[in-house]
Amino acid sequence: MKYGKFAAVYDGLMEDIPYEKYVEWVASHVPSGKLLDVACGTGTLSQLFAEMGYEVTASDLSEDMLTVANQRFQEANQSIPVLQLSMDNLEGLAGFDIVTIAIDSLNYLQSGEQVRQTFREAYEALNSGGHFFFDVHSVFKVDKVYMDSPFVYDAEEIAYIWHTEPGEAEHSVIHDMTFFVRQNGLFERFEETHEQMTFPVDVYIKWLEEAGFSIESITADFSDQAPDEESERIFFYAKK
Incomplete structure (x- = not known):
């Protein structure tokens, strides 16, 4: 998926x-x-981990997200x-003590x-x-909360209208978002469509155990x- 203009407004939308x-x-x-921060997005979490003293490597499939992340790291002198990697193909990366896949990024897999492949890659x-x-x-x-759309967000620099509908697969959702972003006193309109999918907790447990992990906690x-x-x-917190 290419995020394009969405990367530029992502941090504002995720401020909560x-x-x-x-x-x-x-x-x-x-x-x-x-620590390997998989699907790091614009790098907010990677930056915080680095500030805490972790030795961080950040990866994401989106070039646009990584451009924002790189700028963030440079400005922080980190x-x-x-x-640039897909979470289900980490290309032989190894030697990490910690792997994170944060903020529902895993739900973008289709x-x-x-x-299951992502779990195997994380294990390796x-x-x-x-x-x-x-x-x-x-x-x-x-299945329930997302189906209560439309959702509306209105801030000084960004506004959006967010419609959802069920995807073709079970427990999947299609997000259709129309953004209005202030540029030089005017609002520029653009649209994004994202699809996410999830699974019951016991399915994630099964796949983690198949990959070789032991489950430490589920909260x-x-x-x-x-x-x-x-x-x-x-x-989910699991251990190799």
Whole structure:
């Protein structure tokens, strides 16, 4: 997927995401180490991990996202290697203590086999005893919460109208977004269509175990609580 203009507005749209809690979650289990931030987007989380002292490598499939990430790292005087890679093909990367796939990035994969391959790639990238952290949308969020669209966002520089509809696959959603971004006093309009897919928790567990991981914890919604039927974001911590 090419994100184009979306990369330029991504950080504004994600400003309510508690990235610091994500870092705290990882640090509470693994306080240091060599970390691969897969699907890093514009690099917000990579930057925070680096500030905490982790040795960070950032990867993403989108050249546009990586351009923004590189600029972020340069402005912060951080030396973070950046790689353009798909999360289901990490091209033989190895030697990491930690792999993260954050903020529902895994849900952009378009088949169960891609998810399974991503788990295998993460496993191979980790040292023995390495740690794997990721989160996904719950089935409840995809099937119920997202179907309450349209959603509207209106800020000083950015506004959007966000429509959703079920995708062809079970537990999938199509996001159709129309953006209005202020440019030199005028608003430029552009459109984006994204598709996401998720799976029940027990399916993710099965695939993680097939890849060789042991499950350390499964929690929900940036808390230490186990998921319930109306949890919206599920957090997995697994170990090689």
